[in-house]
Amino acid sequence: xxxxxxxxxxxxxxxxxxxxxxxxxxxxxxxxxxxxxxxxxxxxxxxxxxxxxxxxxxxxxxxxxxxxxxxxxxxxxxxxxxxxxxxxxxxxxxxxxxxxxxxxxxxxxxxxxxxxxxxxxxxxxxxxxxxxxxxxxxxxxxxxxxxxxxxxxxxxxxxxxxxxxxxxxxxxxxxxxxxxxxxxxxxxxxxxxxxxxxxxxxxxxxxxxxxxxxxxxxxxxxxxxxxxxxxxxxxxxxxxxxxxxxxxxxxxxxxxxxxxxxxxxxxxxxxxxxxxxxxxxxxxxxxxxxxxxxxxxxxxxxxxxxxxxxxxxxxxxxxxxxxxxxxxxxxxxxxxxxxxxxxxxxxxxxxxxxxxxxxxxxxxxxxxxxxxxxxxxxxxxxxxxxxxxxxxxxxxxxxxxxxxxxxxxxxxxxxxxxxxxxxxxxxxxxxxxxxxxxxxxxxxx
Amino acid sequence: xxxxxxxxxxxxxxxxxxxxxxxxxxxxxxxxxxxxxxxxxxxxxxxxxxxxxxxxxxxxxxxxxxxxxxxxxxxxxxxxxxxxxxxxxxxxxxxxxxxxxxxxxxxxxxxxxxxxxxxxxxxxxxxxxxxxxxxxxxxxxxxxxxxxxxxxxxxxxx
Numbered sequence: 001x002x003x004x005x006x007x008x009x010x011x012x013x014x015x016x017x018x019x020x021x022x023x024x025x026x027x028x029x030x031x032x033x034x035x036x037x038x039x040x041x042x043x044x045x046x047x048x049x050x051x052x053x054x055x056x057x058x059x060x061x062x063x064x065x066x067x068x069x070x071x072x073x074x075x076x077x078x079x080x081x082x083x084x085x086x087x088x089x090x091x092x093x094x095x096x097x098x099x100x101x102x103x104x105x106x107x108x109x110x111x112x113x114x115x116x117x118x119x120x121x122x123x124x125x126x127x128x129x130x131x132x133x134x135x136x137x138x139x140x141x142x143x144x145x146x147x148x149x150x151x152x153x154x155x156x157x158x159x160x161x162x163x164x165x166x167x168x169x170x171x172x173x174x175x176x177x178x179x180x181x182x183x184x185x186x187x188x189x190x191x192x193x194x195x196x197x198x199x200x201x202x203x204x205x206x207x208x209x210x211x212x213x214x215x216x217x218x219x220x221x222x223x224x225x226x227x228x229x230x231x232x233x234x235x236x237x238x239x240x241x242x243x244x245x246x247x248x249x250x251x252x253x254x255x256x257x258x259x260x261x262x263x264x265x266x267x268x269x270x271x272x273x274x275x276x277x278x279x280x281x282x283x284x285x286x287x288x289x290x291x292x293x294x295x296x297x298x299x300x301x302x303x304x305x306x307x308x309x310x311x312x313x314x315x316x317x318x319x320x321x322x323x324x325x326x327x328x329x330x331x332x333x334x335x336x337x338x339x340x341x342x343x344x345x346x347x348x349x350x351x352x353x354x355x356x357x358x359x360x361x362x363x364x365x366x367x368x369x370x371x372x373x374x375x376x377x378x379x380x381x382x383x384x385x386x387x388x389x390x391x392x393x394x395x396x397x398x399x400x401x402x403x404x405x406x407x408x409x410x411x412x413x414x415x416x417x418x419x420x421x422x423x424x425x426x427x428x429x430x431x432x433x434x435x436x437x438x439x440x441x442x443x444x445x
Numbered sequence: 446x447x448x449x450x451x452x453x454x455x456x457x458x459x460x461x462x463x464x465x466x467x468x469x470x471x472x473x474x475x476x477x478x479x480x481x482x483x484x485x486x487x488x489x490x491x492x493x494x495x496x497x498x499x500x501x502x503x504x505x506x507x508x509x510x511x512x513x514x515x516x517x518x519x520x521x522x523x524x525x526x527x528x529x530x531x532x533x534x535x536x537x538x539x540x541x542x543x544x545x546x547x548x549x550x551x552x553x554x555x556x557x558x559x560x561x562x563x564x565x566x567x568x569x570x571x572x573x574x575x576x577x578x579x580x581x582x583x584x585x586x587x588x589x590x591x592x593x594x595x596x597x598x599x600x601x602x603x
Contacts, residue, residue, distance in 0.1 A: 021472035
């Protein structure tokens, strides 16, 4: 094949609809417009199957298939010869296409009419460029490969998980020019994702949650596949509307709803990328923009690679807890402090913690905080280790994949944002200290 | 075959595509640059670029069977016509105004979707000596506007 499909992927975005030609058994041609072509690899594409029409009848009757695709950037046209292989009606490819099609349908006034029934997978037999005038493509807004290289260089300088997460979101913002983004971690035991870092929103939303399977972020997590949508659409709203729907269905159970999920109310482009290592989902990167088609295949490639690198780095920083703890310095009991006491209330059923009646956090991070504060209140203890938390029966960590380090970062950030005079500070590998500026009154409910 | 409404429709700012198959059922297609009604719509003339259509023209020579789709981007209204008597005729320069007037109508349709005018004009860039006319008698017509009626025939040949 002289032309590689990966070099003409802009033709597949559906901005200029492709044409598909087939032939019936009697030799009569048939033409139709295509909503969507999905790049799989250089030898395979998937077409959206939405209606049982003449095209599909011909394809199932062994018709050869030709596509005419046009680049919206250059006007270049390409003819592809395809051979039908199979149809998938579930799974990552199907979900990727269904989400993208929802955006295309909304953009073209076909919301509610375009419904994906299947992803028809074809082998690409040949690609030829149609002779004709073209225009030079506009320069891309970002050189994704170079941005990726600089990002990876910067991540390599981090020696703590906290630094890594901070650099990760910083690089997405500064190197990739992405103005609105979130980093969410996976709580495997509860089937949730919780926001650990964000950029570009009035409120950070740290600690806010979304269930696996809900919206763009949740589907990305469930299917372990990138989800990218180019146009505003209501079907894949990931934010409050999704959570409101879950609450209305009575499925909210332990879903964190007190902390608003950040997000653009009028996002046009959305992309969620899973962070996975060795088949295990660690989290999801989510980016969005108010511009149509802000993220293309190149941005998707770059963020998928970035997420893979980030995932390995996260795993690299987790096992540090299993290494011998650094020797503790001389632990001095915290001096007594005066002033108005902080009332800390703990609800054991959900491990929710409130400071002076203001909600702070729940779940594992809530349980950790309660243990730290209890030890402080009883023994004026201020120095703690990750290893100690892991074996502490009061916390009930969900097992080896507990992401303890990430939960400590979450707790640390929630405390910083609350600014109530309770702080966690990392003091070494697997070791941190607690500082409290007020007397405490602990209440168990 | 074509009522007044559809006859008028195919002469608006539609995207046009024309296809024909070889004897092994392998289809080929090209973009149409414009179209013209002949004899009050009994026949349709489609203008295409010869340099882009060698395989399509060979298929038409061998089979005479064509499929022709017209799609209006702003409404998604789509019509497919078919014929089995297609012929290839030299382009008549007197038809050039048909193409020239089609381009601004098409631009009005696609610029709201974010298309750049210079890119669209490149799609339609042509020289008279590269143009060729394909004429056929439509004997079947189908609505292909997405929705429950997609694929329904509008009528059959008399």
